Amino acid sequence: MTAATSLPGHAQVGIVGGGPAGLLLSQLLHAAGITSVVLEARSRAGLERLIRAGVLEQGTTDLLTEAGVGERLRREGAVHHGIELRYDGESHRIPLSMLTGGKGITLYAQHEVVKDLIAARIAAGGYLAFEATVTDLQPGGDGPAGITYTHAGKAATLSCDFIAGCDGFHGVARQAIPPAVRREFLHEYPYGWFGILVDAPPSSPELIYARHARGFALVSTRSATLQRMYFQCSPTEDAQGWRDGDIWRELEQRLATRSGWRPVEGPIVQRDVVSLRSFVCEPMQYGRLFLAGDAAHIVPPTGAKGLNLAAADVRTLAQALVAHYHEGRSDLLDSYSGRCLQRAWRAQRFSSWLTTLLHTDPTQPDFEARLQLADLQHLTSSKAAATALAENYVDLARH
C-alpha cells in the first residue's frame, strides 16, 4: 500500500480503479517491465470483502496463472465439469467438459482473486494507492495524458503515457470520451436477483440453473463452507424485508424436483438485490485512454461473463502495450477497441439469451413461456444445442 505522497508524478500507465481489471493489468505490465500506478477509491478492506463473481472460465484461470497469481486458485478453486438445467421438476446435466474437449469452469470467488492480486502487487513493490479517488482525466493526444485525483484530503496529478480506465460501471473514465464520439447501448431487464450468502456446505456438486413459473433460481458456491444462491425478484425488492424462512421456501419451490431435492439450509450471512442490465460503450478507446472491464460493458450475471470479459480486455490491452513499448508497434493499440467490442457483443448475446431463456417476466404472454420451455427441451435433448451452450459457457472470453 503506497501513500499518495510517495507516488511518482509520472508512470508509463496510469490505472484508474483497482478492481480485478485494474489490478490484473498492473500485474501483467509489471511482468513485462512496464511501470504503472493503480488509483483505487475504496479501502483495501472494502475491496477485499466485496462479494461478487465466482465463475472463472478456463481462459481466465490460465491468465491468472500466467500473471503469477494461480497458486491459491489452483489449491482452493473447485473445478466443475458440468452444470444442471432444471425445469418442470426435472434436472438435466450439461456435461461441459465432455462437450468442449475437456474444458471446465473454476469456482473461486472474485474477492479471493482480488486478495491474491493485491498481495502480489504489494510484494512486488507496485504503486497501488487505496482511498485515492480519481476526479478528472485528460486523455491526451500527441502529448502525455493526465489523471487528477484526491488522496488523504490532497489533490494530485499523475502524468502518464497511457490511461487504463478500469473503474467499473459507475466510474469517471468513460465520461472522458466526448459525448460526440461516445455511443452507449443500454438495456435494463424488468427483474433483479435476490442473492444470499449462506454458511453451509454445498447443496449440489455443480451449479443449478432453474426455470420455474415463479421465476429463475440459481444455486452456486463460493467455497466448501460458503454458498451463494439467487432467485429472481423485482429490481426494487427490499432485501431486508424478507424473513429467512420465506427466502428458503421461495428457493425450495423454484428448485423443487419430483425426486424431492432441497437446498442445504444454513445461517444467511449476507443478502442483497442486484438489478440486471446489458450495457456497452463504443468506442473503448479515445486518445491515450483505454477502457477495460465494467467501465466499458456490463452483462447480466446469468452467463457469468463480467469478470471473464474484464480479464480478457486486460489481456488484450497488456499485449498491445507490450508491443508498443518492446517492439515500437502501434497496430495492436489502434485495434484494441474493435477487437474487445467484438468479444463484448458476443458475450452480450450469450448473456442476454441465457437470461431471457430462464427468467419469467410478469408481463410475458403464455406464448413466450411455451417458447422458453421448447428451447430448454431442445437444449437438453440435442447434443449440438448443448455443445453451443457449453462452448459459450466455458470459453467465450478467450477469443
Ligand SMILES: Cc1cc2nc3c(=O)[nH]c(=O)nc-3n(C[C@H](O)[C@H](O)[C@H](O)COP(=O)(O)OP(=O)(O)OC[C@H]3O[C@@H](n4cnc5c(N)ncnc54)[C@H](O)[C@@H]3O)c2cc1C
Ligand atoms: C451479483 C453479481 C454476480 C456476478 N457474477 C459473476 C460471475 O459469476 N462471473 C463473472 O465473470 N462476472 C460476474 N459478475 C460481474 C463481475 O463482478 C464484474 O464484471 C467485475 O467486477 C468487473 O471488474 P472491473 O475491475 O472491471 O470493475 P469493478 O469490479 O467494478 O472495479 C472497479 C473499481 O474501480 C474503483 N473506482 C470507481 N470509480 C473510481 C474513481 N473515480 N477513482 C478511483 N477508483 C474508482 C471501484 O472502487 C472499483 O474497485 C457478477 C456481478 C454481480 C454484481
